[in-house]
Amino acid sequence: MTGIESAGGVGPGAQAGVGGPAVEFDAPRADLRRVGIxxxxxxxxxxxGSVRKGKVFATSFAGERIALYRGESGGVHALEDRCAHRQxxxxxxVVEGDALRCAYHAWAYRGDGRVSQIPYLSRECARPPRGVRAFPVREAYGLVFVHPGDPALAEATPLPELPLLGSPRYTTMTFSRTVRCHxxxxxxxLLDMNHQFLHRGVVGRLRPExxxxxxxxxxxxxxxLFTHDGGRRDRGAGLLAGEGVGRGGSADVMTIRTEYPYQRLELVPQGAQRPALSLWAVYVPEDAEQRTCHxxxxxxxxxxxxxxxxxxxWPLIRRFTERVFAEDRAVVEAEQRAWQEQGEDRNHEVFPVVLDVRRVLRANGVPIRPARPATADLVH
Structure with a gap:
C-alpha cells in the first residue's frame, strides 16, 4: 500500500453545528487541537449497564449535558439535562413509568422531551414551554449511543459495524475511561505504533515495521509487522493474542484504521486465517473546549x-490491557498539557501515518463552539 494524501479544501467542518451560524474554518491549516469532532x-x-431501569444517568457530549433514563418499557431515552422550568x-x-419527572417542581417529560404534566398547572398560570431537546438514541454492543447532530440525519446514519461481536468464536471486553486530552x-x-518503547516494561522488546x-x-x-525479540513481558500479553504476540521470534500483522470518527485495530498471528483480537474504539469529547474525552x-x-x-x-488479560492503556493515557495527557502551556501545536511530526490521520480529522471536524447558554425552550 502507498500513502494517498486526501484532497485539500474545507470538508464537512465548514459550518458550525446544527442551528449555528456559518464559521470561517480553514480545515487544512487549522490547529488540530482546536478542531471539534x-x-x-x-x-x-x-x-x-450504567443506565438501570427506573434510574437516571448523567453524561455529556462536547459540553452538552445529557440525561439518560431507562423507562418501565425498558427503552433508553436521552434528554437535554435541564428542566425547561428552572434549569x-x-x-x-425521578423516573415514573416511561416519563422523567424533575426533582424540583415535579414537571414530567416524555421520552421525546415534551412536557407531559405540570401538577399545579391551572388557568391562572402562564403558558408553559413545550419541553427540551431529545436526542436520537440507540443501544448496541452493550453501549448507549446518541446522535448529537442534525436529528433528521440520525435514521439514515449507520451505527458502526462490528461483525466479530456476534461470533461464537470470540468474546468481548468493554472499556470506558475518561482521558484528559483532545x-x-x-x-x-493508536495509529503510530512506533511508540512501543513506552510499553517496554509490559510487552518486552516488541519491534514494529x-x-x-x-x-x-x-x-x-x-x-x-510485529516481531517479538524477547525481554520481560506481562503474562497477559501472550494470552491476549493466543499463539501470536508473546512468543520469542513470532511475527504478527497488525492493521489499524481510523474510519472517521471511529478506530479499529486487528491483529492476525503468523499463519492464522482470522484475527486473534480486534479492538474498536471511539473518543467522545466531554467538555465544550474538547480537552477531555471519554x-x-x-x-x-x-x-x-x-x-x-x-x-x-481473563484477569491477566485485563491487567495487561489496563497497564498499556495507563501508559498511553499518561503520555497523551502530557501532550495536552504541553499544548495548553504553549498555546499552540508545536509538534514537529515526521511520520506519514500521523500526517495522514491529521488530514482526515481536520477535514471532517467542525469548529469548536464556545460554551453557550442552553438551547431555547421549545415553544408552542
Missing amino acids: GRDFWYPVAVS VPLSMG YSFMHEN LLGHRSDAVSAEARY AYGLLTIEKPRVPGLLRMG
Whole structure:
C-alpha cells in the first residue's frame, strides 16, 4: 500500500453545528487541537449497564449535558439535562413509568422531551414551554449511543459495524475511561505504533515495521509487522493474542484504521486465517473546549481451543490491557498539557501515518463552539 494524501479544501467542518451560524474554518491549516469532532455520527455516551431501569444517568457530549433514563418499557431515552422550568438538571429527577419527572417542581417529560404534566398547572398560570431537546438514541454492543447532530440525519446514519461481536468464536471486553486530552491525540497514539518503547516494561522488546499505509477523505490506515525479540513481558500479553504476540521470534500483522470518527485495530498471528483480537474504539469529547474525552473500547478476543482457558486468564488479560492503556493515557495527557502551556501545536511530526490521520480529522471536524447558554425552550 502507498500513502494517498486526501484532497485539500474545507470538508464537512465548514459550518458550525446544527442551528449555528456559518464559521470561517480553514480545515487544512487549522490547529488540530482546536478542531471539534463531527456531530452527525452515532457516539456512545454510556455503558448500557450504567443506565438501570427506573434510574437516571448523567453524561455529556462536547459540553452538552445529557440525561439518560431507562423507562418501565425498558427503552433508553436521552434528554437535554435541564428542566425547561428552572434549569435544574433532569438527571436529578425521578423516573415514573416511561416519563422523567424533575426533582424540583415535579414537571414530567416524555421520552421525546415534551412536557407531559405540570401538577399545579391551572388557568391562572402562564403558558408553559413545550419541553427540551431529545436526542436520537440507540443501544448496541452493550453501549448507549446518541446522535448529537442534525436529528433528521440520525435514521439514515449507520451505527458502526462490528461483525466479530456476534461470533461464537470470540468474546468481548468493554472499556470506558475518561482521558484528559483532545480526541485527536488518541487517534495518533493508536495509529503510530512506533511508540512501543513506552510499553517496554509490559510487552518486552516488541519491534514494529511499517508495511504500508493509505488514506482518503474519511479514513487513514496503517499495517505493521510485529516481531517479538524477547525481554520481560506481562503474562497477559501472550494470552491476549493466543499463539501470536508473546512468543520469542513470532511475527504478527497488525492493521489499524481510523474510519472517521471511529478506530479499529486487528491483529492476525503468523499463519492464522482470522484475527486473534480486534479492538474498536471511539473518543467522545466531554467538555465544550474538547480537552477531555471519554474513551470507549470493545476488545474482541478469539477463544482458545482449550475450554475455560480464556476465563482463567481473563484477569491477566485485563491487567495487561489496563497497564498499556495507563501508559498511553499518561503520555497523551502530557501532550495536552504541553499544548495548553504553549498555546499552540508545536509538534514537529515526521511520520506519514500521523500526517495522514491529521488530514482526515481536520477535514471532517467542525469548529469548536464556545460554551453557550442552553438551547431555547421549545415553544408552542
